[in-house]
Amino acid sequence: MSDADHAEARVVITHAVGLHARPSVKFTKLAKGFAARIELATAPSGPWVDAKSIVRVMATRAPTGSELFLRAEGSDAPAAIAALAGLVQRNFDEGGHV
Numbered sequence: 001m002s003d004a005d006h007a008e009a010r011v012v013i014t015h016a017v018g019l020h021a022r023p024s025v026k027f028t029k030l031a032k033g034f035a036a037r038i039e040l041a042t043a044p045s046g047p048w049v050d051a052k053s054i055v056r057v058m059a060t061r062a063p064t065g066s067e068l069f070l071r072a073e074g075s076d077a078p079a080a081i082a083a084l085a086g087l088v089q090r091n092f093d094e095g096g097h098v
Helices: 021-031 054-059 077-089
Strands: 006-012 037-041 067-073
Touching: 006 077, 021 054, 021 077, 037 077, 067 077
Parallel strands: none
Antiparallel strands: 006 067, 037 067
């Protein structure tokens, strides 16, 4: 697998409610638009969960101020990680800032 098929990022959640219902739905919906296998974790060592699973994403209970670690493998991995990291950085397009 080449570097073009793998991507990682680390972003801080600044959304006022963290990674809860609405943000999780937006995150998983965006993730499902990519062919790559995408995972997220709240620590670099894991546990890693499927970023396309609303149940698993919500179960992380990532609060405001926590870091999300993202990784993806597949032909569109860099684009997937860039899009997902951007969504988190934009407060899930809700403007719910701390």
